Structure formats: C-alpha cells, structure tokens
Amino acid sequence: MIEDSQTGNLPEFVGTAIGDTVGIVIANLDENLRQELALAPQFKSIGMVSARIGGGTHAMAADAAVKATNAEIARIELCRDTKGGAGHGISVIFASADVTDSRKAVEIMLQELEDCFRNVYTCEAGHVEIHYTARASQALSKAFNAPEGKAFGITVGAPAAVGMLMADAAMKAGNVEMNKYASSTRGTAFTNEVIISFSGDAAAVKQSLSAARQAGLAVLRNMGHNPQPMTSRA
Amino acid sequence: MIEDSQTGNLPEFVGTAIGDTVGIVIANLDENLRQELALAPQFKSIGMVSARIGGGTHAMAADAAVKATNAEIARIELCRDTKGGAGHGISVIFASADVTDSRKAVEIMLQELEDCFRNVYTCEAGHVEIHYTARASQALSKAFNAPEGKAFGITVGAPAAVGMLMADAAMKAGNVEMNKYASSTRGTAFTNEVIISFSGDAAAVKQSLSAARQAGLAVLRNMGHNPQPMTSRA
Amino acid sequence: MIEDSQTGNLPEFVGTAIGDTVGIVIANLDENLRQELALAPQFKSIGMVSARIGGGTHAMAADAAVKATNAEIARIELCRDTKGGAGHGISVIFASADVTDSRKAVEIMLQELEDCFRNVYTCEAGHVEIHYTARASQALSKAFNAPEGKAFGITVGAPAAVGMLMADAAMKAGNVEMNKYASSTRGTAFTNEVIISFSGDAAAVKQSLSAARQAGLAVLRNMGHNPQPMTSRA
Numbered sequence: 129m130i131e132d133s134q135t136g137n138l139p140e141f142v143g144t145a146i147g148d149t150v151g152i153v154i155a156n157l158d159e160n161l162r163q164e165l166a167l168a169p170q171f172k173s174i175g176m177v178s179a180r181i182g183g184g185t186h187a188m189a190a191d192a193a194v195k196a197t198n199a200e201i202a203r204i205e206l207c208r209d210t211k212g213g214a215g216h217g218i219s220v221i222f223a224s225a226d227v228t229d230s231r232k233a234v235e236i237m238l239q240e241l242e243d244c245f246r247n248v249y250t251c252e253a254g255h256v257e258i259h260y261t262a263r264a265s266q267a268l269s270k271a272f273n274a275p276e277g278k279a280f281g282i283t284v285g286a287p288a289a290v291g292m293l294m295a296d297a298a299m300k301a302g303n304v305e306m307n308k309y310a311s312s313t314r315g316t317a318f319t320n321e322v323i324i325s326f327s328g329d330a331a332a333v334k335q336s337l338s339a340a341r342q343a344g345l346a347v348l349r350n351m352g353h354n355p356q357p358m359t360s361r362a
Numbered sequence: 363m364i365e366d367s368q369t370g371n372l373p374e375f376v377g378t379a380i381g382d383t384v385g386i387v388i389a390n391l392d393e394n395l396r397q398e399l400a401l402a403p404q405f406k407s408i409g410m411v412s413a414r415i416g417g418g419t420h421a422m423a424a425d426a427a428v429k430a431t432n433a434e435i436a437r438i439e440l441c442r443d444t445k446g447g448a449g450h451g452i453s454v455i456f457a458s459a460d461v462t463d464s465r466k467a468v469e470i471m472l473q474e475l476e477d478c479f480r481n482v483y484t485c486e487a488g489h490v491e492i493h494y495t496a497r498a499s500q501a502l503s504k505a506f507n508a509p510e511g512k513a514f515g516i517t518v519g520a521p522a523a524v525g526m527l528m529a530d531a532a533m534k535a536g537n538v539e540m541n542k543y544a545s546s547t548r549g550t551a552f553t554n555e556v557i558i559s560f561s562g563d564a565a566a567v568k569q570s571l572s573a574a575r576q577a578g579l580a581v582l583r584n585m586g587h588n589p590q591p592m593t594s595r596a
Numbered sequence: 597m598i599e600d601s602q603t604g605n606l607p608e609f610v611g612t613a614i615g616d617t618v619g620i621v622i623a624n625l626d627e628n629l630r631q632e633l634a635l636a637p638q639f640k641s642i643g644m645v646s647a648r649i650g651g652g653t654h655a656m657a658a659d660a661a662v663k664a665t666n667a668e669i670a671r672i673e674l675c676r677d678t679k680g681g682a683g684h685g686i687s688v689i690f691a692s693a694d695v696t697d698s699r700k701a702v703e704i705m706l707q708e709l710e711d712c713f714r715n716v717y718t719c720e721a722g723h724v725e726i727h728y729t730a731r732a733s734q735a736l737s738k739a740f741n742a743p744e745g746k747a748f749g750i751t752v753g754a755p756a757a758v759g760m761l762m763a764d765a766a767m768k769a770g771n772v773e774m775n776k777y778a779s780s781t782r783g784t785a786f787t788n789e790v791i792i793s794f795s796g797d798a799a800a801v802k803q804s805l806s807a808a809r810q811a812g813l814a815v816l817r818n819m820g821h822n823p824q825p826m827t828s829r830a
Contacts, residue, residue: 150585158533176523178524208551288644289620412756453788
C-alpha cells in the first residue's frame with residue numbers, strides 16, 4: 129500500500145528511461161559527498177543518472193547533454209550489471225554551479241537514451257551494440273578516450289568473442305584510429321565483452337560501425353539466436 | 363534421487379538463513395588454507411558464512427556474533443552477486459582456538475540475519491537498505507570503517523543514484539560523521555550502488571537512517587516500483 | 597525475420613558448445629588488436645572461445661586443445677558471469693602462424709567441453725565443480741598455476757563456504773600440493789566462490805577431487821537443494 133504522499137513529492141526526482149535508468153538532481157550536495165566526488169569549489173549541484181543496463185548508450189546520451197548545457201561531467205562509473213546479462217550498468221554524475229543546469233543535463237540525457245539504444249541488439253546469449261556521434265565531447269572523452277570534436281564510434285559485443293570479431297571488422301572496414309580497447313580483465317567491470325572505440329572521418333567511422341554490427345549479429349545468429357533491437361517497449 | 367546417507371551426516375554443516383546464506387565450521391583447517399587466510403597461530407578452527415544476497419546485513423549479523431563469542435573476524439569478503447540483482451554477496455570467516463567458539467559465532471550470525479534483513483527493501487529495479495547498531499564492533503570496523511563502541515549506521519541504495527540521494531539525505535538529517543563512502547568503482551565489487559556508513563549519537567544515527575530510507579524508497583516508487591521488505595518467506 | 601544470407605556465410609564462425617560457448621577464428625587479426633593482445637610477431641591468426649558459463653571447464657578444454665595442436669595460448673580472461681549465477685564466464689584466445697592451427701584448437705576445445713562439464717553440478721543456490729587432467733599443459737599453467745606435465749586438479753564451490761569446505765576436504769584427502777587459492781577478492785572476478793588447484797600423483801589428485809565433490813554436494817544438499825550435473829541438454 130503506497131500512499132500518494134509517498135510518491136507525490138520528491139523534488140530531486142527527474143525521470144526514468146529505458147534500461148532501468150533513473151535521473152535525479154541534488155541542488156546543494158552535502159559537503160562530505162562533494163569531497164568524495166572531488167567536485168570543483170564552484171559546483172554545489174549535481175545531477176546523477178544511473179542505469180541497470182547501459183554503458184556506451186549512456187556515455188553517448190551524456191555527451192549530448194553536456195554539449196547542450198553548462199553542466200560538466202564530474203564522474204562516469206561503470207559497474208557489472210545488465211541484470212544477469214553479460215555487460216555493464218553505469219552512473220553519470222553532472223556538476224554545475226546552478227541546479228537548473230544539472231537538471232537540464234539529466235533531462236536531455238534521459239530524452240536521448242531511447243535513441244542511443246536504437247543500435248543495441250540483445251538475445252539470451254549476449255548482445256551487440258554500435259554507437260555513433262558526429263562530434264565527441266567531454267563524456268565520451270572521459271569514458272572512452274574520444275578525441276573531442278571528431279566523429280567517433282564504439283562497438284560492443286558479448287560474449288567477448290563476438291566483440292572481438294566486431295572489433296576486427298571495424299578496424300578493417302574503415303580508415304579509423306582506435307582510441308580504446310577493453311576486455312573482461314582490462315577496462316571493463318569484468319564484463320563478458322570486447323569493446324573498442326575509434327575516431328576518424330564521419331564516413332569512415334560509420335562504415336566501420338556498420339561492418340561491426342553485421343559481423344556481431346552474424347555470430348549471434350550462427351549461435352542460433354535472434355538478436356532484437358532493445359526498446360523501452362521490450 | 364538423494365539417499366539419506368548423502369545429506370544426513372555432515373558435521374561441518376551448521377545451518378542456513380535468508381539470502382541463500384549457508385554456515386559451516388571446520389574444526390582443524392588444513393595448514394595450506396590457514397596460511398592463505400593468514401590465521402594467527404592459535405586459531406585452528408574457522409566458521410564461515412557465505413550468502414548469495416547480502417553485505418551490510420551480514421556485517422551487522424557478524425558484528426553481533428563476535429560481540430557474543432570468543433571468535434574473531436578473520437576475513438570479510440564481498441563479491442558481486444545478489445543472483446542477477448544490483449548488489450553484493452558476502453563471506454564472513456570467523457577464527458577461534460576452539461571450534462565451539464566458531465560454531466557459536468556462526469549460529470548467532472545465522473539467527474541474527476532475519477532481523478538484519480528487516481530493513482532491506484527490494485524491487486525489480488533495485489534495492490534500499492538501512493542498518494543500525496547501538497555499538498559497533500570488530501566486523502563493522504573491518505568491513506565499513508566503524509569506530510568501535512559507537513552507534514553506527516549504513517545506507518545502501520541501488521541503482522547508484524538511489525544510494526546517492528540516500529547518502530545526501532542521511533548526512534543532512536543528523537549530526538553524524540561519515541566513515542565510509544563506496545560506489546561502483548571504489549570500495550564495492552562493481553555493484554550498482556552508493557553505500558555510506560556513519561557514526562554519532564544514537565538518536566542522530568537513527569534520524570539519518572530514517573531520512574535515508576524515506577528518500578531511497580521515494581525514488582524507487584517514483585520509478586514506478588513497489589519495494590517490499592525482504593524476508594525468508596519471500 | 598532472419599534471411600538465410602545473414603546466417604549462412606560467416607567464415608570466422610567455428611561452432612558452439614555447452615555454457616553458451618562460441619568459438620571463432622580470425623585468419624589475419626587487425627594490427628591494432630594484435631598489439632593489444634601482445635601477440636608474438638609470427639602469430640597472425642587467432643582462435644577465440646568465449647562462454648557465459650565456464651572457468652575451470654574451459655581451461656581444461658583449452659589445455660587439451662593446445663596439447664593436440666600447434667596453437668598457443670595467447671590469453672585467458674575470466675569475467676563475472678554465469679548469467680546471474682555465482683561464478684565466472686571465460687574467454688580463451690589461441691594464437692598461431694597458420695589459421696588452420698587456431699581453427700583446429702577451437703574445434704578441439706569445443707568438442708572437449710561436453711566432457712569437461714561432466715563434473716559440474718548446479719542448483720539454484722550455487723555450484724560444485726571438480727576437474728582432472730593426467731598431464732597439465734599451457735592453458736592450466738597460465739590460468740591455474742599448474743606445473744606442466746603433472747597430474748592436476750581443480751575444485752570450485754559456490755557459495756564460497758561450499759568451496760572452502762571442498763578445498764579443506766581435498767587437501768586432507770590426498771598427498772597433493774596446492775598450486776592456487778582463489779576467493780571472492782583474490783584471483784577471481786568477484787565471484788562467490790573458493791577455488792583451489794593442486795597437483796601430485798594421479799591417484800592422490802583423484803582421491804582429493806572425489807573427497808571435495810562429496811563434501812561440496814553434501815553442503816548444497818544440506819541447504820535443501822538437489823545439485824544436478826550440467827549438460828548441453830539442460
């Protein structure tokens with residue numbers, strides 16, 4: 129029995145999105161917590177978005193949010209989650225002098241997520257993800273070593289052999305520069321994935337992502353599975 | 363087909379409890395294992411309690427056990443578990459010169475657990491936990507930096523943004539001192555949580571815990587979930 | 597709707613096996629990825645086997661594969677997986693100058709797995725595994741500190757207390773030398789397990805494994821569960 133008063137009035141709550149994602153704001157973060165996050169002195173407010181299922185998706189959405197607001201990325205933390213799946217959960221913390229900027233960043237991030245999950249394909253055995261932005265910014269730089277301002281892509285495949293074949297296909301398909309390589313014991317939270325990120329001309333990055341997706345989906349299908357795009361209706 | 367002889371006679375088995383918890387004792391631990399655990403020379407016996415679902419719960423129960431027995435805490439190890447959930451599993455190892463002390467510690471810990479889970483609320487998206495003791499001892503000192511002898515509390519929230527809002531509410535509600543801050547990449551086993559511990563006057567600690575629980579449950583409810591207390595009947 | 601053309605033609609795909617295992621080969625691995633794996637210059641080809649559920653199983657199967665081929669072990673990486681269970685997933689990367697050697701290694705590994713899972717027992721609360729080889733080779737040396745050429749065994753139990761009792765039973769049952777001890781925070785990917793490996797005379801290793809299995813299954817049964825051998829039919 130939940131009374132209305134228990135759900136009706138939480139000013140810190142901003143909203144939810146696909147992937148068991150929740151966004152909150154704290155206008156004047158407690159001083160002890162500010163120190164733990166090593167916030168710069170001018171930042172009194174934070175916005176925080178956490179998801180049970182996510183990683184590249186949320187880094188992409190956070191990147192769009194910082195490009196459109198005065199909030200900055202204070203911290204991006206990956207965890208081992210996906211609710212029994214093979215991949216990550218994630219938290220993104222925005223910081224700002226004025227809480228309206230953090231709130232705006234959280235709102236934009238939540239709005240962007242549906243689109244960022246458009247190229248996430250899941251099945252019982254694993255998943256395949258590709259992510260693209262025409263211009264990488266602060267969030268992708270922090271989380272995936274993106275050179276800011278350049279066209280940028282991420283490929284993710286699970287189980288890890290799927291991700292390796294995607295990585296190989298991506299690097300061979302286009303004239304791109306690899307910015308990050310992550311596997312179960314390096315650069316992930318012990319997920320069953322191989323993840324790479326790369327940058328280059330927009331056309332080359334897109335070509336590499338397309339080749340990676342095709343390779344990844346082909347492995348999952350050869351395993352006997354039928355990976356489907358993940359949407360909030362699922 | 364399990365024959366009686368297969369289950370009927372295992373002197374090391376002590377019992378079970380909520381959270382897929384099992385307790386055992388080993389009267390005279392093998393020398394190689396004693397070295398791995400770095401047991402003091404006088405300790406020949408261990409008790410060990412492992413759980414698929416637990417963390418603060420089991421540290422609290424272990425604390426009650428060491429206060430009531432001659433067993434000591436040899437090791438507390440957190441793992442990433444909760445059977446697909448967002449949090450920890452845990453193992454507690456007691457050591458003693460006489461096996462009866464380790465057995466007694468395991469028995470007390472198993473008995474205490476039902477009570478320690480009283481303030482664990484779960485739903486499909488995450489969980490909210492608060493834990494209180496009037497006087498922290500060895501287990502809470504080892505696992506959560508508790509100052510021994512003081513009133514002490516722990517807050518846990520998942521997904522991590524839930525835990526952050528709980529932490530902020532706790533620190534603002536009472537005149538307490540924060541003893542530990544843990545998040546997905548610091549001090550946890552890559553869980554999707556923010557955890558803090560704090561100490562102070564009993565009334566202040568309780569006030570902070572109450573505020574944290576209210577904040578955490580409100581976020582989960584605003585996400586559209588109905589978190590329920592976890593009991594062994596569930 | 598999957599068209600035939602999407603699944604019919606992926607030369608890199610080798611096959612699948614129990615434990616959501618998939619095996620692939622890449623004849624001429626991209627140079628960036630070769631550097632990330634620190635492959636020796638003569639190795640242009642890799643084979644890669646990844647599993648959602650596995651660990652000792654796959655190290656054993658990989659050991660059989662390297663003994664029978666010219667492929668070498670380039671990397672073995674454990675992750676936290678088992679699809680919500682208490683244990684590991686794993687990836688094994690073979691390297692060879694000629695892709696036929698990597699392909700052969702992957703094929704042998706996939707064939708061996710059914711047999712390697714013969715002594716994996718699972719139930720809702722955890723699992724018990726024992727693994728034996730008469731002669732350890734490169735894969736077991738890399739992943740479990742096996743002395744090459746000797747009879748060698750591995751015990752795994754979850755929740756961790758099950759594994760501890762198995763380890764104690766194994767070390768007491770036979771005149772074996774312990775080669776590795778791993779627990780939630782040391783040597784595992786934060787799994788809820790205790791794992792040991794040991795070597796010695798074949799008879800002693802077998803005796804220790806048998807005692808460990810009996811102890812582990814007895815704990816799970818005393819917990820009220822009925823652990824069953826894991827097979828590809830399950």
